[in-house]
Amino acid sequence: MSRIQVLPDFIAHKIAAGEVIERPVSVVKELVENSIDAMATSIEIEIKDGGKEYIRVSDNGHGIHRDDLKVAFLSHATSKIITVDDLFNITSLGFRGEALASIASVSDLVLRSRTRDTLQGYQISFGADDQAVIEPVGMETGTTVEVRRLFYNTPARYKFLKQSPTERRYIVEFVSRIALAHPQIAFKLVADEKLAVRTHGQGELKAALANVFDHRTIKNLVSIDAKTEWGRISGYLSKPSITRKSRQAQLIILNGRIIDSSLVSSAVERAYAGMLAHREYPIFFLNLSMNPTVVDVNVHPAKSQVRFQDDSEVYQEISRACRDALLTSDLSQTITSVKQEPVIHQETQSEQINLDFQEFFPWQPRTWSRVDEFLRSEKRLSNSAASYQSEIAAVEIEQPVKSSVTAREYDGGALVKETPSADVYQVKDQLLNGRIIGQFRQTYIILETDNGLWLLDQHIVHERIIYEFLTRDGAAPHVQQVLPQALEFSSAQAELVAEQLEKLNGFGVELEEFGTNSFLLRGIPQFFASRGISVDEQLILDLVSNLSERNNWREKAAVTLACKSAIKAGQRLSEKQIHSLLVQLADTENPFTCPHGRPIIVRLEDKEIERRFGR
Secondary structure, three states: OOOOOOOHHHHHHHHHHHHHHHOOOHHHHHHHHHHOOOOOEEEEEEEEHHHEEEEEEEOOOOOEEEEEEEOOOOOOOOOOOOOHHHHHHOOOOOOOOOOHHHHHOOOOEEEEOOOOOOOOOOEEEOOOOOOEEEEEEOOOOOOEEEEEOOOOHHHHHHHOOHHHHHHHHHHHHHHHHHHHHHHOOOOEEEEEEEEEEEOOOOHHHHHOOOOOOOOHHHHHHEEEEEEEOEEEEEEEOOOOOOOEEOOEEEEEEOOOOEEOOOHHHHHHHHOOOOOOOOOOOOEEEEEEEOOOHHHOOOOOOOOOEEEEEEHHHHHHHHHHHHHHHHHHHOOOOOOOOOOOOOOOOOOHHHHHHOOHHHHHHHHHHHHHOOHHHHHHHHHHOOOOHHHHHOOEEOOOOOOOOOOOOOOOOOOOOOOOOOOOOOOOOHHHHHHHOOOEEEEEEEEEEEEEEEEEEEEEHHHHHHHEEEEEHHHOOOOOOOOEEEEEEEEOHHHHHHHHHHHHHHHHHHEEEEEEEOOOEEEEEEEHHHHHHHHOOOHHHHHHHHHHHHHOOOOOHHHHHHHHHHHOOOOOOOOOOOOOHHHHHHHHHHHHOOEEEOOOOOEEEEEEEEEHHHHHHHO
């Protein structure tokens, strides 16, 4: 008996389906692309249970003739290509002839279609023996495909699907994106009987963008329209002031097809050289119209990866066009002169800022009445925390240290005296016992210690304090009720927010659904209210992006809240406020770095200062 056997058709079909149909959004993608190829001007999608139980895609395209219905479900049956040369001149979205056969092999599928030259439509379905049944049906011109019980006969694949809200979000994101690629088509998506996405097909790209991006982003987009050797580049780029923490808000369309291309993304990001902070990514929608003979889209069955004939030329042309578009737009920033300010600022009543976050949490910070209690409590610190002591770096002074105003000393009580070894206990002792000199450029706290001067970044100090408050066991910020405020999101963004409402409430951000793609903000963390910090759509999206993480979501969300609510560089602090910050920093487990890993303290040792003065 031969060890090598030809697989039965039903097994081969399921293997092929695994490459094309990975999850419900794959079904929607393939069917929508077929509708676009059929010259549809209106496409309606309906899903239930994240597409796992039901998917319907209807269009008003040119339809399928009765004689072609059975053929359409055969593997590699297509009307898009005839000869080998056609593979290198592809202008349609579909061409492999795998979609319908793959979907039908892993679901219960019914297709109805009517062409413009017939008086009635026809329906094709498949019985238990996979035999096709065709019967007449009344309908408008176009095609409707209904898919039920996806992966019912491949349970191993079904168990890898995500929860229904996540699968629904994938579909909402895809429909929102494909609507941008084809603004001339009206799209409608209904998810679990609720309208999720709607565009009107007016052909206006800006109108379609409103379904994907928020209003603030729309107002800060730069248009691009440039001709190249291989075609045309058009679309929109965000101004450098509008960025994201990931590349999720980047969309690349090639000849009407959504693609993933690290080459194109890198080319666009290179155009922003010198304009963005580290790990900040621009938002962009880029439409590439390219001669199909210079790009290969037949790389993967999903058709999202492409190969360019000349990578270098494509990269250079895109980067140059984007750079030119940015530099010829209004990207100016206002720069204010630096005023002479006293090192210690005497706060007025209107400038009083509560930097003590203890009152906003339902637990009390650690306190000590004696030195030995302080030391005993600190012995529980892990070795990893102690290892941060190396972050307090001794740096060389490039300019002579100028004298500064002397502040009065605080009575810190009987605390630990410094010993030659600089470990976590003695660092905390210096924070509590050091003499406050003042601020440098309203950004850095200057502290005189037993062995030199310390500079502390006030924003990072405050960030560390808030972060540890938020991540301690049982910590939950008190909520300040506010007048209800409507927040507007795109369809895809609204799906993300809806998934994380419970977690947002746990962080003191109280939201409730309010119509399509809208939420009412009813409460904010009390420490936000005390600092006058507003909660807008972008802050919610920043939080949601962290809450969506599978691991360490609480810590990541706490980092976002801490960064947003901490005092900023350039903010004047009184001596009382500086002292409050130093006391609270000494109460943290890691007073050495911010949650991002940046050092909090830079030390200028006595011996280095003396060496600079030739002593």
